[in-house]
Amino acid sequence: xxxxxxxxxxxxxxxEAIDSxxxxxxxxxxxxGGTDLVPSLKQRLFAPRYLLDLKPIRDLRGIRNGHGLTIGxxxxxxxxxxxxxxxxxxxxxxxxxxxxxxxxxxxxGTLGGNLCLDTRCLWYNQSxxxxxxxxxxxxxxxxxxxxxxxxxxCWAVFSGxxxxxxxALGAExxxxxxxxxxxxxxxxxxxxxxxxxxxxxxxxxxxRVHLPESSAGLRGAYFKYRLRGSIDYPLAGVAVAxxxxxxxxxxxxxxxxTALNPKPQLxxxxxxxxxxSRLSDDLLDRxxxxxxxxxxxxxxxxxxxxxxxxxxxxFVRRAVRQAWQA
Amino acid sequence: MRKELVDLSxxxxxxxxxxxxNRTLLDVLxxxxxLTGTKCGCDDSSCGACTVVVDGQPMLxxxxxxxxxxxxxIQTIESLATQGELGALQRGFVQEGxxxxxxCTPGMVMSLHTxxxxxxxxxxxxxxxxxxxxxxxxxxxxxxxxAVRHAVAEIREEEIREKERLHA
Numbered sequence: 001x002x003x004x005x006x007x008x009x010x011x012x013x014x015x016e017a018i019d020s021x022x023x024x025x026x027x028x029x030x031x032x033g034g035t036d037l038v039p040s041l042k043q044r045l046f047a048p049r050y051l052l053d054l055k056p057i058r059d060l061r062g063i064r065n066g067h068g069l070t071i072g073x074x075x076x077x078x079x080x081x082x083x084x085x086x087x088x089x090x091x092x093x094x095x096x097x098x099x100x101x102x103x104x105x106x107x108x109g110t111l112g113g114n115l116c117l118d119t120r121c122l123w124y125n126q127s128x129x130x131x132x133x134x135x136x137x138x139x140x141x142x143x144x145x146x147x148x149x150x151x152x153x154c155w156a157v158f159s160g161x162x163x164x165x166x167x168a169l170g171a172e173x174x175x176x177x178x179x180x181x182x183x184x185x186x187x188x189x190x191x192x193x194x195x196x197x198x199x200x201x202x203x204x205x206x207x208r209v210h211l212p213e214s215s216a217g218l219r220g221a222y223f224k225y226r227l228r229g230s231i232d233y234p235l236a237g238v239a240v241a242x243x244x245x246x247x248x249x250x251x252x253x254x255x256x257x258t259a260l261n262p263k264p265q266l267x268x269x270x271x272x273x274x275x276x277s278r279l280s281d282d283l284l285d286r287x288x289x290x291x292x293x294x295x296x297x298x299x300x301x302x303x304x305x306x307x308x309x310x311x312x313x314x315f316v317r318r319a320v321r322q323a324w325q326a
Numbered sequence: 327m328r329k330e331l332v333d334l335s336x337x338x339x340x341x342x343x344x345x346x347x348n349r350t351l352l353d354v355l356x357x358x359x360x361l362t363g364t365k366c367g368c369d370d371s372s373c374g375a376c377t378v379v380v381d382g383q384p385m386l387x388x389x390x391x392x393x394x395x396x397x398x399x400i401q402t403i404e405s406l407a408t409q410g411e412l413g414a415l416q417r418g419f420v421q422e423g424x425x426x427x428x429x430c431t432p433g434m435v436m437s438l439h440t441x442x443x444x445x446x447x448x449x450x451x452x453x454x455x456x457x458x459x460x461x462x463x464x465x466x467x468x469x470x471x472x473a474v475r476h477a478v479a480e481i482r483e484e485e486i487r488e489k490e491r492l493h494a
Binding site: 001002003004005006007008010031033034035038039042043051053055078101102103104105107108229230231 | 327328330346347348349350369370371372374377380383384385386388389390391393394437455456458459460
């Protein structure tokens with residue numbers, strides 16, 4: 001498969017990158033590791049005139065230990081999965097990063113790319129021929145969402161693994177823009193719309209992820225459902241982070257999911273349910289039920305909505321139990 | 327589309343060539359440099375047949391834009407044989423039947439080559455993890471895992487012989 005024609009811009013620093021984005025607005029796309037973008041370009045889901053390669057910008061790479069951790073957006077997910085520092089301070093993030101795709105993709109894919117991942121759908125991630133034969137879809141070139149034909153909304157699913165782990169840890173992200181750079185909680189980054197999935201303007205770049213010191217040392221677990229265990233995006237993902245008192249009572253905890261909605265999200269009510277609780281079947285049932293209410297898996301993948309709903313509840317129980325007993 | 331003059335370091339040799347920015351490293355290796363050992367399987371990052379080693383790490387060349395990798399050291403399957411003689415890992419594949427149709431073999435070997443560079447005597451689990459992004463439809467993987475054992479044993483014997491030679 002050939003790639004569409006484009007001009008590749010290789011900025012030496014961030015101001016130069018922002019300047020290019022500003023200049024070619026509407027006709028330019030950022031490429032980080034390219035593990036998601038390149039196949040999508042081959043499928044002609046995008047055909048920008050310019051691609052902006054972030055690889056030459058050295059500052060965007062690396063894990064810095066300070067008050068909490070700061071991870072550059074161009075750090076590969078493999079480097080995060082293999083980092084002893086991340087494993088020690090933020091085990092849920094290490095587990096989520098290690099679950100991404102396969103080793104030969106983790107050497108290339110980046111944290112920033114994983115957070116900005118395009119939403120995925122059975123009707124969207126296909127060749128032009130396949131999509132044309134179905135009359136295209138709402139997300140690309142068509143008018144109807146084949147998943148929910150009666151509605152106006154695109155239900156393509158956010159399928160990054162690191163986002164739920166970072167949400168459970170209360171991470172913040174830093175965004176560079178021609179205006180002032182801004183910092184916001186990761187939870188505020190996602191829209192819930194399968195089309196305009198993230199709040200990132202055309203002239204902005206996600207540059208860093210900040211993990212708060214207050215979340216360092218939280219116990220964690222990440223469970224992921226996918227068709228092929230060795231590669232693949234999640235079809236359901238559950239992350240949990242817990243702070244336990246010496247007597248085993250939960251002082252603080254958070255539960256987040258991915259690949260079940262157009263955005264990754266914290267489960268509302270889970271934090272309150274966990275605070276002050278001890279591990280019990282009742283608690284696990286309650287968390288599973290809260291999750292059940294927050295998710296809306298539809299027929300966006302080769303798996304069924306029913307099974308993804310079922311496995312999400314199972315994974316909530318397993319992940320919380322594993323983190324608790326770790 | 328305008329071609330760019332690029333300078334790629336492949337198997338220890340520098341290659342200057344004119345390349346369109348939308349061509350993958352896989353395209354350039356196979357079509358421009360005729361290094362056809364690297365295979366194109368799925369061309370969408372699912373199969374691992376196009377695995378090459380970039381700066382010591384296994385990567386899928388069907389995903390990499392060639393012009394972006396001018397500062398990197400790229401290693402392909404062609405680098406493993408010396409003076410026409412296969413490397414230990416490749417001999418292991420031959421001895422154990424790790425290569426049947428052969429299409430996945432170059433990618434498998436490159437993934438395992440990086441594993442052996444960092445881990446001289448990997449566990450079965452480490453071997454399986456290292457090739458988890460490389461799909462093989464013939465062997466059932468067992469012979470590939472045995473090929474690694476074969477190579478590890480051969481490399482160790484060679485080291486012992488080398489030591490004995492030095493002592494003699």
